[in-house]
Amino acid sequence: MIRTGARVLVAVVAATAATGCSQVTGDDEQHARVGDVFELNGQAEGSPLTVQLPNLRYQFVVSRPQAKARHSVGAYDDHWSAEPARGAEFLEIGYRPEKTDGDAWALWQPSARGKLPDPVFTVVADDERIVLDNDLRFDWLVTVPADVDDLSLEVEFDGRTLRTDLGTPVSGIDVFAAAPPRRSQVPCPEQPRTTVRGGARFNGTECGVAALTAVPWHAAVGWAAPGRAWLVAKVNVSINTYFTGGSGPGTSYEIGYGEPSYLLDGALPHVVLDDDGRELASRPADMTVDDVRTVIFDVPADATRATLELALDYTGTPEDGEGQQVRFRLRRSLPLALR
Numbered sequence: 001m002i003r004t005g006a007r008v009l010v011a012v013v014a015a016t017a018a019t020g021c022s023q024v025t026g027d028d029e030q031h032a033r034v035g036d037v038f039e040l041n042g043q044a045e046g047s048p049l050t051v052q053l054p055n056l057r058y059q060f061v062v063s064r065p066q067a068k069a070r071h072s073v074g075a076y077d078d079h080w081s082a083e084p085a086r087g088a089e090f091l092e093i094g095y096r097p098e099k100t101d102g103d104a105w106a107l108w109q110p111s112a113r114g115k116l117p118d119p120v121f122t123v124v125a126d127d128e129r130i131v132l133d134n135d136l137r138f139d140w141l142v143t144v145p146a147d148v149d150d151l152s153l154e155v156e157f158d159g160r161t162l163r164t165d166l167g168t169p170v171s172g173i174d175v176f177a178a179a180p181p182r183r184s185q186v187p188c189p190e191q192p193r194t195t196v197r198g199g200a201r202f203n204g205t206e207c208g209v210a211a212l213t214a215v216p217w218h219a220a221v222g223w224a225a226p227g228r229a230w231l232v233a234k235v236n237v238s239i240n241t242y243f244t245g246g247s248g249p250g251t252s253y254e255i256g257y258g259e260p261s262y263l264l265d266g267a268l269p270h271v272v273l274d275d276d277g278r279e280l281a282s283r284p285a286d287m288t289v290d291d292v293r294t295v296i297f298d299v300p301a302d303a304t305r306a307t308l309e310l311a312l313d314y315t316g317t318p319e320d321g322e323g324q325q326v327r328f329r330l331r332r333s334l335p336l337a338l339r
Helices: 013-019 104-108
Strands: 002-004 007-009 022-024 030-032 036-039 047-052 057-062 088-098 120-125 128-132 139-145 151-157 160-165 172-174 183-187 200-202 207-212 228-238 243-245 253-257 261-264 271-273 290-300 305-318 326-337
Touching: 030 088, 047 151, 047 160, 088 120, 120 139, 128 139, 160 172, 183 326, 200 305, 200 326, 207 305, 207 326, 228 305, 228 326, 243 253, 261 290, 290 305
Parallel strands: 047 172
Antiparallel strands: 002 007, 002 036, 022 030, 036 139, 047 057, 057 088, 088 139, 120 128, 120 151, 151 160, 183 207, 200 243, 207 228, 228 290, 253 305, 261 305, 271 290, 305 326
């Protein structure tokens, strides 16, 4: 079986004569032409090349163009020659996916955008674009022009195309610039019991942030703009607290909570998400113990530090309708590392 571009073609002599994708010699051997792709009957050998995408790292192996194939070409019964057609050479290319270092898994929280497609790998050989079918095996024999001037690999992922030169020994793609994302816990300073207006006491509360270093992509929002990055922070604020005292020793309060506000160096979030990756404008009814939201900020790609300012109002209303309403405003400024 051969594939030309994104098409899958059956290597039948009569069909290929009509399409012009191969030629047959007098000895009934078929010679692959530029753009033909075969599943490699062996393991690719060549120079290593790393492609680091937001989801996985791919370790490629890419050979130099070859005038003759090292292994049998195509299916045994299809009589493909080990030598390609005139003006063509073979390129061995293969890859293996690997787990990404760091905490890149946190970029893949549930997203309202749904399941994203797999990356598409394309060999660009001068004017020829040859899509590698990663639904099959991970090793291919690709037919490229002899004396090719431009030989590169393009990777399309979630609407962005990245490219690396296959002729450069140190080439590769790394969306994290050798700094995989790291997730750190940033606790809030303890908020103890506090006396508020009218002599009432606020029982105290807790909060905390799990923040990623700045990243170029997130499942919920896709790629950041050129020169920008995303700061992704999961913010947890306890709303399981109460007021006592005030109007009288036996006063009971019904407690209410405002909507939390978030600022990063004075800027509002790009988006606020719930645990299912849906955009949140107000607190859902099922948040009864902790208010948990993921906030995503648009930041400069070269920023190294920022300050997250968090605020939330707690209000106590006397249940008997007597006395004053009381209030406590939680404020926290938390330094975050973006690199």
